Amino acid sequence: MTTISLDSADPTTLSVDAIVIGVVPADSGVRIVAADRVEQSFDSGLAPALAALGATGKAGEVTKLPTLGALPAPVLVACGLGESPDAETLRRAAGAAVRSLAGSARVALGLPASTAEETGAVALGALLGNYSYTRYRTGEQKLPVSEVIVAGAGEHAAAIDRARALAGSVTLVRDLVNTPPADLTPVDFAEIAGKVAEEEGLEIEVLDEKALAEGGYGGLTGVGQGSVNPPRLVRLAYAHPGATKTLVLVGKGITFDTGGLSLKPAEAMDWMKSDMGGAGAVLGALRAIARLAPAVNVVGYMAMAENMPSGTAQRPSDVISIYGGKTVEVLNTDAEGRLVLADALVRAAEDAPDLVVDVATLTGAQLVALGTRTTGVMSNDDETRDKVVAAAGLAGEPAWPMPLPDELRKGLDSAVADIANISGERWGGMLVAGVFLREFVADGLRWAHLDIAGPAFHKGEPYGYTSKGGTGAATRTLVAVAEELAAGTL
Known part of the structure; x- marks a missing residue:
């Protein structure tokens, strides 16, 4: 467990393994930008020395320099902050620096942090950049x-x-997303949610496979029927005595997605342990909200199932009945996330929320449209969508507003049911999924949908404070949304 603290002393006087400072581009190479007392502690020869080592001040750059006894710390780390450093730049710089110092015991961060926002950014970046998942390492x-x-x-x-x-x-x-699916079935996931609820004082309700079948949750029951690991619907609730508004969060929790009988190719399946990232973000957000205590009531639904092919799996062309009675023709069993979300979205209306936000690793089309780092945000209200995008930006999580074109609804017409789960057209898949979900949102209810298919799992090398594997995407955005609703700005 990493400990983090503030110290008003000049860190160049501390007995630590490394000191971290910032640098920005300058005409002569680089210029030091650090906490006031840190910046005053270095003579004019440091910047040229860093430039001679190749430092340019470009954001994301990390340059190490031995102090050769000039400081108590044996290593100085200079992090590039770019032309116009902001809170996210500081988060990423702190994360990159601390990650580069793995194996060190004590590190002092002398990055510029004169305000509460900057201090929090440096601290958060350092803690996230210091993450590693070692459960299965020997x-x-x-x-x-x-x-x-x-x-x-x-x-x-x-x-x-x-x-x-x-x-x-x-x-x-991140830990949940990185956990192999054999060790994170829906039952396991629900038990972890129970432990978090107990630790944080959250109310919890868990519906097992029998209760789901009796309650008419056809999406969860249908998706989960092919697996030996039965589905679960978990409801968590945080209540604030001074709250006047209620936020409901809904997360997709497919603990492993083979595609069902509409089987995925092998190369598209090896990272599908991340398909529960939306439900993970809901759980993480509720944990943080319980600790930060904003004046808003927050309910979280985690719709959990394992999508497997077997003799009992749902078939393409099966018709299921979603909670509340609307029927869906399942033309593709690999479009399963929207089915479990539909159950939870209908149930969410029973909490009389002021806003519902769902989050899901929903479509490969999100990666095609926005890449691996940017969340797609859709809504039945443009102003709400734009405010959610803004909240994500403040939290440091890239997001982009996307439309829900009405003409896409016709492609979801079914010959035998109220709606089909996929369109006959291949284009605009992310938007089609959003249009499908909108069908299960109660009239007059504000709703936003976050597609985090790419951002939830980073397959490349670490960068900034982002680790390889599970990223925890949307967790901070959901917390920011709760705080904005509490403040009356969303």
């Missing part, structure tokens, strides 16, 4: 940094506490 390996010290004023202690809450929740989601 043998000796480099351990994460055990102690991080942030140079800053003591009055920003609340920003450090907030960073701890957010980082702990994102770490929980």
Whole structure:
């Protein structure tokens, strides 16, 4: 467990393994940009030395320099901050720096952090960048940094506490996404949710396969019927005594997705343990919300199932009845996430929410349209959509507003049921999925849909504070949405 603290002392005087500073581009090479006392501690020869080592000040760049006894710390790390550093730049710089120092015991961060926002950004970036998933590793390996010290004023202690809450929740989601599906079935996932609820004082309700069948949750029952691991619907609730509004979060929790009888190709299946990332984000957000205590009531639904092919699996052309009675012709069993979400979206209306936000690793089309790092945001209200996108930006999670064209609805017409789960057209798949979900949102209810198919799982090398594998995508966005609703700005 990494500890993080504030220290008003000049970190260049501390007995640590490394000191981290920032640099930005300058005419002569680079210019040092650091906490006030840190910046004053270096003479004019440091910037040319860093430039001679190849430092340019470009955002994301990390340059290490031995101090050769000039400082108590043996290593100095200079992080590029780019032309116009902002909170996200600081988060990424702190994350990259701490990750590069794996194996060190104590690290002091002297990045510029004069405000509470900057202090929180540095702390959060450091904690997230220090993440590693070692549950299944054997043998000796480099351990994460055990102690991080942030140079800053003591009055920003609340920003450090907030960073701890957010980082702990994102770490929980990353761990869940990284867990092999054999060790994270819907039953396992529901039990973990129960432990979080107990620790954080959240109300919890778990519907098992019998209760789902009796209650008419045809999406969850249909998707889960091909697996020996039965589905679950988990409802978590956080209540604030001063709340006047209610937010409902809905997450897709497919603990492994083979595509069912509409089987995925092998190369598209090996990372489908991440298909529960939406439900993971809901759980992580509820954990953080319970600790940060915004004045809003928040309910979270986690729709969990395993999508497997077998003699009992649902077939293409089967018709299922979603909770509430609307029927769906299942033309493709690999479009299963929208089916479990439909159950939960209908149920969500029973909580009389002011806003519903669902989050899901829903479509490959999201990656085609927006790539691997940008969440697609859709809504039945353009103003709500744009405010959710803005909240994501403030949280440091890239998002982009997408439309829900009415003409796409016709492609979901079914010859035998109320609606089909896929369109006959191959184009606009992310938007078609959103149009499908909109059919299960109660009239007059504000709703936003986040497609995190790409952002939830990073297959490349780590960057900034983002690790390889599970990223915890949308967790911070959901927390920001709750806070904006509490403040009356969303």
